[in-house]
Amino acid sequence: LLLMEEISKVYRVGQEEVYALRSVSLAIGRNEYVAIMGPSGSGKSTMMNLIGCLDTPSSGRYLLAGRAVQELDEDELAAIRNREIGFVFQTFNLLPRSTAAGNVELPLIYRGLPAAERKRRVAGAIARVGLSDRATHRPNQLSGGQRQRVAIARALVTEPSLILADEPTGNLDTATGEEILRAFAEIHRGGNTVVLVTHEEDVARHAQRIIRLRDGRVESDSAV
Amino acid sequence: LLLMEEISKVYRVGQEEVYALRSVSLAIGRNEYVAIMGPSGSGKSTMMNLIGCLDTPSSGRYLLAGRAVQELDEDELAAIRNREIGFVFQTFNLLPRSTAAGNVELPLIYRGLPAAERKRRVAGAIARVGLSDRATHRPNQLSGGQRQRVAIARALVTEPSLILADEPTGNLDTATGEEILRAFAEIHRGGNTVVLVTHEEDVARHAQRIIRLRDGRVESDSAV
Ligand SMILES: Nc1ncnc2c1ncn2[C@@H]1O[C@H](COP(=O)(O)OP(=O)(O)OP(=O)(O)O)[C@@H](O)[C@H]1O
Numbered sequence: 001l002l003l004m005e006e007i008s009k010v011y012r013v014g015q016e017e018v019y020a021l022r023s024v025s026l027a028i029g030r031n032e033y034v035a036i037m038g039p040s041g042s043g044k045s046t047m048m049n050l051i052g053c054l055d056t057p058s059s060g061r062y063l064l065a066g067r068a069v070q071e072l073d074e075d076e077l078a079a080i081r082n083r084e085i086g087f088v089f090q091t092f093n094l095l096p097r098s099t100a101a102g103n104v105e106l107p108l109i110y111r112g113l114p115a116a117e118r119k120r121r122v123a124g125a126i127a128r129v130g131l132s133d134r135a136t137h138r139p140n141q142l143s144g145g146q147r148q149r150v151a152i153a154r155a156l157v158t159e160p161s162l163i164l165a166d167e168p169t170g171n172l173d174t175a176t177g178e179e180i181l182r183a184f185a186e187i188h189r190g191g192n193t194v195v196l197v198t199h200e201e202d203v204a205r206h207a208q209r210i211i212r213l214r215d216g217r218v219e220s221d222s223a224v
Numbered sequence: 225l226l227l228m229e230e231i232s233k234v235y236r237v238g239q240e241e242v243y244a245l246r247s248v249s250l251a252i253g254r255n256e257y258v259a260i261m262g263p264s265g266s267g268k269s270t271m272m273n274l275i276g277c278l279d280t281p282s283s284g285r286y287l288l289a290g291r292a293v294q295e296l297d298e299d300e301l302a303a304i305r306n307r308e309i310g311f312v313f314q315t316f317n318l319l320p321r322s323t324a325a326g327n328v329e330l331p332l333i334y335r336g337l338p339a340a341e342r343k344r345r346v347a348g349a350i351a352r353v354g355l356s357d358r359a360t361h362r363p364n365q366l367s368g369g370q371r372q373r374v375a376i377a378r379a380l381v382t383e384p385s386l387i388l389a390d391e392p393t394g395n396l397d398t399a400t401g402e403e404i405l406r407a408f409a410e411i412h413r414g415g416n417t418v419v420l421v422t423h424e425e426d427v428a429r430h431a432q433r434i435i436r437l438r439d440g441r442v443e444s445d446s447a448v
């Protein structure tokens with residue numbers, strides 16, 4: 001599904017260069033379930049953003065579904081993001097002025113689905129994360145873990161072929177986290193690809209393969 | 225140090241009432257190390273905000289250091305918050321336009337310390353969380369876990385007698401999380417009080433006592 005060859009990402013901060021990724025090469029196939037682990041600052045979120053075409057590498061080649069991402073124009077990139085990829089961001093990225101349901105509905109609006117279909121799907125995704133009784137509440141009226149679950153519902157509602165989830169259980173108690181991981185396992189069983197970032201070994205063991213980053217490099221890549 | 229008697233917190237959302245806390249009574253003594261656990265939405269952050277005088281209960285009595293918090297005016301409350309309590313918020317609450325060092329320095333500015341003293345303390349707190357090489361970077365130039373560590377440094381810099389830390393290791397890898405917990409243990413050994421919210425049992429075991437919340441009530445309260 002995706003192939004990264006010698007990808008580096010360098011940020012310039014004043015006079016300094018910060019190397020988020022250093023010459024990373026890896027491939028992830030369709031229907032894989034991959035966990036990415038590593039210390040704070042090791043490049044996990046940067047990698048997720050590159051995989052999801054939310055950012056561009058400083059150097060290297062990235063092929064997604066056989067196509068070089070550099071050669072895609074912005075409309076094609078947006079189409080891939082909207083149709084194929086569900087994101088759970090480490091910082092949730094919810095719209096503060098929308099309700100939980102409004103946040104979950106957003107990718108369906110971008111997709112142009114009719115209102116009745118949107119409503120049905122939103123209700124299903126919200127029920128899946130256990131927040132049906134809070135659908136009309138805004139993010140600042142929800143707890144940290146409840147906001148995280150809204151972010152997860154938003155990622156699931158489009159039924160994407162690739163889920164990119166950055167620390168999706170970081171603010172969740174064990175039982176709620178296990179519910180979310182069951183949803184991801186179901187997506188995987190449905191033939192889709194799941195890539196998740198976590199620092200919890202218990203969570204990573206739900207995947208089939210663990211890629212470990214350190215200082216912007218792949219330290220190890222092994223089956224679970 | 226603090227005594228809560230029959231504290232409730234009710235939010236009104238449109239026509240609904242959401243009970244964050246229901247008639248909670250508890251006491252936390254000086255030099256205790258307490259972990260608060262419970263499912264998502266069970267009232268943990270609400271409780272932390274009330275303990276830290278960042279919010280007021282809907283009903284009930286709260287005594288902090290022998291004084292009824294309701295009877296304190298805003299200046300007295302602000303003085304308690306600034307002098308006595310270090311906060312690590314679940315959402316970090318960093319100033320996006322300030323550097324890491326600037327964020328850590330903020331409570332010292334409020335306290336009116338001289339510049340040289342502020343600088344010394346900031347450098348110490350930032351070194352303690354392993355971010356000396358990133359002190360001049362702003363929050364959007366830092367990873368999730370690095371931002372969390374800045375928030376932790378800001379809580380430690382005033383050398384408070386009470387640390388309130390809401391999910392302080394949620395975005396941290398195990399090794400970095402253990403470093404932070406060592407810092408909290410050192411604060412506790414110094415005679416201060418630590419109250420932390422976590423959903424990780426491994427983290428909670430560093431405390432002496434675990435209070436478990438469920439649906440806004442204290443479900444259990446036991447020594448570790
Ligand atoms: N400002 C608010 N307005 C309305 N409801 C709120 C508000 N803040 C919190 N709540 C609700 O009160 C309840 C308790 O929230 P709280 O943030 O204390 O939970 P929590 O235990 O910290 O959860 P989490 O583990 O998800 O962070 C939740 O149902 C939450 O949605």
Ligand SMILES: Nc1ncnc2c1ncn2[C@@H]1O[C@H](COP(=O)(O)OP(=O)(O)OP(=O)(O)O)[C@@H](O)[C@H]1O
Pocket residue numbers: 011012013018019020038039040041042043044045046047090364365366367368369370395396397
């Ligand atoms: N916009 C940016 N500008 C400058 N440096 C950045 C930027 N984004 C990330 N970095 C730096 O790149 C490195 C990798 O960041 P990244 O967010 O990928 O780490 P991470 O593995 O996700 O860490 P965490 O576990 O703390 O979330 C870090 O040193 C970080 O500070």
Ligand SMILES: [Mg+2]
Pocket residue numbers: 044045046090166367368369
């Ligand atoms: Mg990250």
Ligand SMILES: [Mg+2]
Pocket residue numbers: 143144145268269270314390
């Ligand atoms: Mg909370």
